[in-house]
Amino acid sequence: TCLRAISNLHFRVYANMGIDIARKHVKKSSRTAPVSQDPYLRLLVKLYRFLARRTDSQFNTIVLRRLMMSRVNRPPVSLSKISNLIGSDASSELITVVVGTVVDDERMHVVPKVSVCALRFSEAARNRIIAAGGRALTFDQLALERPTGTNTLLVQGKRHARESTKHFRGLHGKHARPYIRKGAKTG
Secondary structure: OHHHHHHHHHHHHHHHOOOOOOOOOOOOOOOOOOOOOOHHHHHHHHHHHHHHHHOOOHHHHHHHHHHOOOHHHOOOEEHHHHHHHHOOOOOOOOEEEEEEEEEOOOOOOOOOOOEEEEEEEOHHHHHHHHHOOOEEEOHHHHHHHOOOOOOEEEEOOOHHHOHHHHHOHHHHHHHOOOOOOOOOOOO
16 A cells, blocks of 8 residues: 555656656547648638637637548538527527538428528528528638627537448447348348
């Protein structure tokens, strides 16, 4: 017990000095740049890296981190989800921000007047937003209009909505779907 106390004390001394002995060779998993070579995306990362550094806003830091994510981690968001989240608070001041794609929902008959900022819009979604009197913004327009992200609503799609995740045992346990061929006999 005496040796354990001494070793704990020894570790605490090093931990306070700023050297992480226990995780010495562990690589940081967060991205520092996007893998995509899209020049527009790379310019946006430059812009939001500047804004995250020069403003105290947590919004810009979150947007920067999401801009560098892979496409699997930037799932699409439908117009119906946006209208459900806004609800009756569809004020002209609020801007919904999606770091990803906004897609149309044909089941929705009436689209409310909304301002949406996204990396991409499907053609139908953009047309329906503009027809309802709303605005479809890009991230550089958002940076000019709301540099600190005030009065915005950050929205993400469901990451596990993909068909492939239905087969993952880690998510569904024994209820995960088996991988079978299309023409396979099931009974």
